[in-house]
Amino acid sequence: MSVKEVVLNAVTALFVQFDPEAARDLLVPGYIQHNPMVPTGAEAILGVLPALKESGLTAQVHRVIAEGDLVVLHSTYDNAQAFGAKTQVAFDVFRVADGKVVEHWDNLQPLAGPNPSGRGMVDGAVEVTDLDRTAENKALVTRFVEDVLHGKAPQNIGNYISSESYHQHNPLIADGLEGLGAALKALADAGQVMRYDATHMIVAEGNFVFTASEGMFGETHTAFFDLFRVEDGKIVEHWDTLSEIPAQMAHENGKF
Incomplete structure (x- = not known):
């Protein structure tokens, strides 16, 4: 799998299927976490999946780019009170090694807008070109x-x-x-x-x-x-x- 495929499969297992076994196959046990609120290690994120599923959390990925071993997702999380607001706009960055996710950074902001020009936080161009x-x-x-x-x-x-x-x-x-x-x-x-x-x-x-x-x-x-x-x-x-x-x-x- 490409690094993009590894990450998208992991995100699907975590935040769409809420399947700890499928996700465990795509995360290293020593998964390094940089989200300030989540303990480090794979088991920490896997352990909250039942609660996230119960909350009705949904995830929509808008943009994906990758360079080397890093993959960046631009996404929206709905019913995301567990993350601090009903709807959160997020950038997630994942580092992949040997076909598994080994490290994660993110930055979330509650959905706001539209801005004075009528644009939302996630609309606009999505196609990777050039x-x-x-x-x-x-x-x-x-x-x-x-x-x-x-x-x-x-x-x-x-x-x-x-x-x-x-x-x-x-x-x-x-x-x-x-x-x-x-x-x-x-x-x-x-x-x-x-x-x-x-x-x-x-x-x-x-x-x-x-x-x-x-x-x-x-x-x-x-x-x-x-x-x-x-x-x-x-x-x-x-x-x-x-x-x-x-x-x-x-x-x-x-x-x-």
């Missing part, structure tokens, strides 16, 4: 992260984001560079400065590039998981989830 431009697109987003998100040269934002078509799926931000600028100014005026301090992961496949970062949102230590779609050398679409990084976790693996 596989021959994966390295080029990853390099573009990497430079964007360094210059704009990390603040090295924010004035260069026009080198990275399309001035003609930039579809925004953050529930608080409108389309276009103007919408992004207005939102950032409003946050700054309210004392809610958003700061990216470190980017721990960049995963790219074709026209999609995913990043996992941490920083501050106001006074809150925050995880920022972002997905960018690139077209003709510019970022043209963006999805994200933001979640607080708690000081206390159910394991010692950290958020990242």
